[in-house]
Amino acid sequence: MMARSVRLFIITLLAAFVPILPSAGAAETPITLHVATRTVAPLVQKDNGRLTGFSIDLWNAVADRLGVRSDFAEMPDIDSLLASVHEGKADVGVAAISITADRDKTFDFSQPMLGAGLQILVRGKSDQGAPNPLQGFMRLLLSPVILVWLGIAAVLIVVPAHIIWFLERRAPGGIIPERGYFPGIFHALWWAAGTLATQADQMPRQWLARVVAVLWMFTGVIFVAYYTAQLTAALTVEQIQGDINGPDDLPGKRVATTLGSTAATFLKGQHARVQEFAAIDAAYRALLDGTADAVVFDAPVILYFAEHEGKGRVQTAGAVFRKEDYGIVFAEGSPLRKKVDEALLELRENGTYAQIYQKWFGAN
Known part of the structure; x- marks a missing residue:
């Protein structure tokens, strides 16, 4: 838990200065976020051993906006994924995760990323x-x-x-x-x-x-x-x-x-x-x-x-x-949620979200 608190503190400081990261110089090493996921096409799937899919592409776009790297860990089922986030083993959960009232009592969710x-x-x-x-x-x-x-x-x-x-x-x-x-x-x-x-x-x-x-x-x-x-x-x-x-x-x-x-x-x-x-x-x-x-x-x-x-x-x-709606899941009180929500809004406004959606689900 101590390591998780330190990591979240660093994330908070880093996220506050995301706008100035490009000018900080190439020597800066971006923080790595631990991302729990699970395979469920077309949200998350493997292509030649590489994770891809709608949720993965969208998260990678969010991570680019935040200036962070992602370390993905595949989970066998949704219970394991949520447990990983709840126990601090993962900073964020990205897959096909439905936002429900019961889950919202234990976790924080981003704004909806896909209607389902x-x-x-x-x-x-x-x-x-x-x-x-x-x-x-x-x-x-x-x-x-x-x-x-x-x-x-x-x-x-x-x-x-x-x-x-x-x-x-x-x-x-x-x-x-x-x-x-x-x-x-x-x-x-x-x-x-x-x-x-x-x-x-x-x-x-x-x-x-x-x-x-x-x-x-x-x-x-x-x-x-x-x-x-x-x-x-x-x-x-x-x-x-x-x-x-x-x-x-x-x-x-x-x-x-x-x-x-x-x-x-x-x-x-x-x-x-x-x-x-x-x-x-x-x-x-x-x-x-x-x-x-x-x-x-x-x-x-x-x-x-x-x-x-x-x-x-x-x-x-x-x-x-x-x-139901899909969302990105965080541990309760995570400082990441606000920055991720801001990034998702920017991706919708600049057309990136529409491009990712069309890639996986078509024009409609």
Whole structure:
């Protein structure tokens, strides 16, 4: 802790004189900051053994503004990265670090450096294998669409059945042979169901019952046509989307993410069967191997994988949710934060931030 205090004191003095460093002469040796990071493309990744990525490029630009050097230390997961900063082993943490209220109680954060949020990743249709016809039929049979329409059909059968029973039970030669409610109502229910589904196999004898029967045949035609259209639409949507289409579909599913991430905390609250991995690459492998149903993680990371290594094999499901911001993390009370914030503002104003963003995420 003593060494950390001395280093931070030197940093504070150095940062105060950053504007005059260029004229101090080449003999001056800039201070070195210990930077904790972790690999999570495209924020941090390795290119021929050299760290690169959006967060690394942005931090290097900040370090140039401050006139300091960086000594990067790779951490296996976000918990190790934060612990390194908290224990003073690192002066700053740079990667894909979400700013949360809980973390803000223990750490200081820079101003947001990138808007993010959570995204769901599922296997692509071509990577899911041949569908099981029986499983698909049972899922459709028990789907909310079918249950709603069965309820509507039940109402449309019971109501006219009672009308026909009441009008036909005393008609000579009517379609209701028994005058009592039982079993006469069963004859009426059979007639109403048959008329709704196809057409009446026999017509009532009583004149008012015949009017009801004609109206009911038209109702049956409309019902069947509308039901067929709705069922076709539901099947089309299911073929396009799949089982997981948003956060509401995650409970009970096997969902992979990284250890200690905000995504893991969210998924536990959703009662998903969470699989936590040290690295996001392991979560991707679990998804592609079929041992996980989905991956939930930071949207920029998910989208990058879907457009590069996972292209054609995975696809996103639903929109970005639980929006968060990335920031640079410091130990609480660090004098570095103010200078880093000033440098980030300067990089936005002079266009450097836009150039770095466009390099890794495109014009949009």
